[in-house]
Amino acid sequence: MSKTSSKQMKKLSIDILLGGVLVFGFTALVLLIAGAPVFATLKNIWLGAFASTTKISQVLSVWVPLTLCACGLLFTFRANLWNIGIEGQVIMGAIGAMAALRIPGIENPVLITALAFFASIIGGSLWGLFAGLLKTKGGVHEIFGGLGLNFVAQGFILWLIFGPWKRPGIASMSGTELLPRELWLSTPPGWRVSIGGLVIGVSVLILTWLLLEKSMLGLKLTAIGQNPRAARLYDISPVAHYLQSIIIAGGCAGIAGFLQVTAVYHRLIPSISSGYGYLALLLVMLAGYRISLVPFLALFFAALNVGAIQLPIVLQLDSALSGVIQGCCVLSTLFIIGIRQKRKQS
Amino acid sequence: MDVTFQHISKSFGPVKALTDVSLTAKAGTIHGLIGENGAGKSTLMKILTGYQSKTGGTILMDGNEVILDNPKQAARHGIGMLYQEPMDFTPLTVLENFSIGIPGHNRRDLRFALQNLSVRFGFHLDPDRCVEQLTVGERQQIELLRLIHCQTRILILDEPTTGISPAQKEVLFPALKQLAADGMIILLVSHKLEEVATLCDEVTVLRHGQVTHHTTAPFHFPELLTAMFGSVPERQDKAAVREKGSPVLVMQKVEAAGERQGLHHCTISVAEGEVIGLAGLDGAGQSTFLRLAAGLTIPEQGTIQLFGEKLPKKPAASSCAQALRTSFIPADRLEEALFTDVSLSDHFSLKKKQSSFWRSQQKAKKLADTGISTLSIKGQSENTAGDLSGGNQQRLLLALLDPQSRLVLLENPTRGLDIRSGHWVWQYLRNKLPKETSIVFSSPELDEIIHYSDRILVFHDGDIVMDSAVTDTSHDAIAAAMAGMKEYV
Structure with missing residues (x-):
């Protein structure tokens, strides 16, 4: 056993090294084409992400929702479901939270925040459940169902912001009215991330690990993901587990939406999900569906996202460069995995 | 030319x-x-x-x-x-x-x-x-x-x-x-x-x-x-005929899709303790028959009763069949019965009837080790199902078989096994399972069917063209029925 695992480790490290080289080469090429100095750009991204406590905390504020979405996706990927609807599930979580926060007559901020937390889970889960039901009852592939529901969620949030929940007097792309201060999740002075958010992120990460690795649910999802036909001989219902996994994923995404509202933007904005759902899909693929790599890769992606913000100011480059680098990472990984599989087959 | x-x-x-x-x-x-x-x-x-x-x-x-x-x-x-x-x-x-x-x-x-x-x-x-x-x-x-x-x-x-x-x-x-x-x-x-x-x-x-x-x-x-x-002399060492009991599986006017021709007008009763061999060329309806009994295929028409209870006509039928202690082992082990990258002990965890919330790795390992030693599986509890050879995969499936099964359905149980392993499988099925357990199996090998069954059903193009006690028929008659000849002299 140890022999094979050390062999696997060697293979993995070669893969990572190869991937690193590919990513760097690819990125450097793109930067050169864009006419940007390669090392200066990378250095600025690094400084932009880690140069001060404020910046580090800002990276963490991206890390939390990204990790939450990735955790949710680990469940659906286990069951071999492509939950591309995760983006819409974040949005619906945010809407659920906002709906609860707007309930009139509740004075206690702790109570109403707790309500918002649960409402966000319900919002995200429900959106996941819809995609799941479309698949299991309607035969709609979860990619198409999820994608469709993303559009519906996006339309819904726009309607709320410009319609019933608009600011008194004006409706604007900048979102709904700011929440009263007491409903903001508390953030230490000079920090950009709330302690509550960090606690939730780490807790969900641990809970996900427990459920996937230590509970029967994780094992059953693995079984269904590998062979749904055989699962029936073990009296494990694929339909029930598809729905369970996508509900859990929706719940995790919903919490991300809750934090975006209560800890980051303190209001509802059209782009409340910040694309973290899609980014998390890439992240989980990059991690090879392994939870152990998720927090680190989430940190890497978060750092890229935050670090690239200052590129336009310092180097007159577009901050979209971070997206290009992230894309390169994923493509290189998929490329390496693809080559491995092809070699295995032949 | x-x-x-x-x-x-x-x-x-x-x-x-x-x-x-x-x-x-x-x-x-x-x-x-x-x-x-x-x-x-x-x-x-x-x-x-x-x-x-x-x-x-x-x-x-x-x-x-x-x-x-x-x-x-x-x-x-x-x-x-x-x-x-x-x-x-x-x-x-x-x-x-x-x-x-x-x-x-x-x-x-x-x-x-x-x-x-x-x-x-x-x-x-x-x-x-x-x-x-x-x-x-x-x-x-x-x-x-x-x-x-x-x-x-x-x-x-x-x-x-x-x-x-x-x-x-x-x-x-x-x-x-x-x-x-x-x-x-x-x-x-x-x-x-x-x-x-x-x-x-x-x-x-x-x-x-x-x-x-x-x-x-x-x-x-x-x-x-x-x-x-091929021609084989009637074997002398035929397995003993079992006692028959009350009906276990009853199909009435069942019509179902599947394989080449589906299954037509199938009315049949299987009694407790019977060992029934399903003969026929590949795709003649045997596999559909087995899947219907296991609740995996839903009939278009007709009714299926297991132990006196009607199987519902929805996907939950397979769950009902299992609750009634009916087990099915398909021929395609990795495609339909096992999880390639899941360990042997995890297979035992998944098969356990009362499943707890948390996985108990120690208990599963214990179960797996017992199964590995009783069925002499060449493999460790931490090996994956895909690591095993075909014969050992079949042994694993037998180890996973609910020992209290009252009806065991087997699709080509000796597929891909050498003669000794095949013989071993049958030894296990006939001797280790309780005498009241009914066994229904299909096989492309006529010898295997004649040798191990008490009763033979022959399928041709979706019809059961022959239903006979093994003692009342001959190798040639079965072969003729398989080839679709209505009269054989």
């Missing part, structure tokens, strides 16, 4: 599909090629049509060696094949399908040719109808006319009467005879002896990739059957 196969052999890795096959098909004759599934008929025909390469031997046409590396080369030599499932383009019209592969002709000429050929063979084809709306028989007719128009000199027919109506058969057979009379070589691949007898001038029998018999018309059926299925 003749086509001659000389010492053809074909191996797929270590598996020999054909060994030293030699035969000659003469112009102006219909040459039948018969044998069980897996006898090598299709492989031989695929070599002739250039879809597969041969490992050894030569193919001669008119005494000259021909190279047939791809279907295009074969077509250039005038070799054409009519497939069991029509290989056509359903959104196109009859004329468009007819024109495919014929370069440089204008539409009017083609239409004329199609109509001429139709008249000649008595086919009624409307050139402008969409193929989608046609029956399999009519689609076959288009394909046949197209091959004739392409100057096919060697025509291969693969089970041409599957899926066509008796009336269409009445039109097809004279057409084939006429083609042969015109000097074409026709090779007919079939497992239906009666059809072969009415059509063919010569017959070659393949068994386990070798030619076992060659004869010319008129044919002597017992001889052909022995050549197809």
Whole structure:
């Protein structure tokens, strides 16, 4: 056993090294084409992400929702479901939270925040459940169902912001009215991330690990993901587990939406999900569906996202460069995995 | 013109599909090629049509060696094949399908040719109808006319009467005879002896990739059957007949889709303690029968009762069947019964009836270790199912079998196992399971069925054509029923 695992480790490290080289080469090429100095750009991204406590905390504020979405996706990927609807599930979580926060007559901020937390889970889960039901009852592939529901969620949030929940007097792309201060999740002075958010992120990460690795649910999802036909001989219902996994994923995404509202933007904005759902899909693929790599890769992606913000100011480059680098990472990984599989087959 | 196969052999890795096959098909004759599934008929025909390469031997046409590396080369030599499932383009019209592969002709000429050929063979084809709306028989007719128009000199027919109506058969057979009379070589691949007898001038029998018999018309059926299925002396060491009890599985007028022909008008009762063997050529309905009993296939009509309880007609049926202690082991272990990358001990966790919330790795390991030692599985509890050999995968499935099963359904339980492992499996099934447990199994090996069952059901094209106690029938009678012969003397 140890022999094979050390062999696997060697293979993995070669893969990572190869991937690193590919990513760097690819990125450097793109930067050169864009006419940007390669090392200066990378250095600025690094400084932009880690140069001060404020910046580090800002990276963490991206890390939390990204990790939450990735955790949710680990469940659906286990069951071999492509939950591309995760983006819409974040949005619906945010809407659920906002709906609860707007309930009139509740004075206690702790109570109403707790309500918002649960409402966000319900919002995200429900959106996941819809995609799941479309698949299991309607035969709609979860990619198409999820994608469709993303559009519906996006339309819904726009309607709320410009319609019933608009600011008194004006409706604007900048979102709904700011929440009263007491409903903001508390953030230490000079920090950009709330302690509550960090606690939730780490807790969900641990809970996900427990459920996937230590509970029967994780094992059953693995079984269904590998062979749904055989699962029936073990009296494990694929339909029930598809729905369970996508509900859990929706719940995790919903919490991300809750934090975006209560800890980051303190209001509802059209782009409340910040694309973290899609980014998390890439992240989980990059991690090879392994939870152990998720927090680190989430940190890497978060750092890229935050670090690239200052590129336009310092180097007159577009901050979209971070997206290009992230894309390169994923493509290189998929490329390496693809080559491995092809070699295995032949 | 003749086509001659000389010492053809074909191996797929270590598996020999054909060994030293030699035969000659003469112009102006219909040459039948018969044998069980897996006898090598299709492989031989695929070599002739250039879809597969041969490992050894030569193919001669008119005494000259021909190279047939791809279907295009074969077509250039005038070799054409009519497939069991029509290989056509359903959104196109009859004329468009007819024109495919014929370069440089204008539409009017083609239409004329199609109509001429139709008249000649008595086919009624409307050139402008969409193929989608046609029956399999009519689609076959288009394909046949197209091959004739392409100057096919060697025509291969693969089970041409599957899926066509008796009336269409009445039109097809004279057409084939006429083609042969015109000097074409026709090779007919079939497992239906009666059809072969009415059509063919010569017959070659393949068994386990070798030619076992060659004869010319008129044919002597017992001889052909022995050549197809082998002859075995009745065994003396037959397993003891078990006591019969109350009915365990009752099917009434069940109709179901699945396999080639589905299952028709199936009314059958299985008693407690019976061991029933399901005989039949591959896809004749045995697998559908087993899946219906396991609740995995839902019947279109009729009812299925297990231990007096009706199975619901929804996906939950398999769950009900399992709750009633019915176990099913499919033939395709990795495809349908095991999880390739899941460890053996996790398989035991998944199989456990009362499952807790958390995984208990120690308990599962204990269960797995017990299973591994009782069934002498060559593997460790942390190995994955995909690590095991086929025989050990079957042992794993037996280890996972609920020991309190009252009805055990097995699809080809000794598939891919050597004789000793196969024997071992049966020892286990007959001796380790309680005497009241009923066993229903299918097998392509007639010997296995005769040897281990108390009662035999023979399937042919979706019908149960024979239901008999093993003591009241013979090897030859079963073989004849499998080949679809209604009367056998």
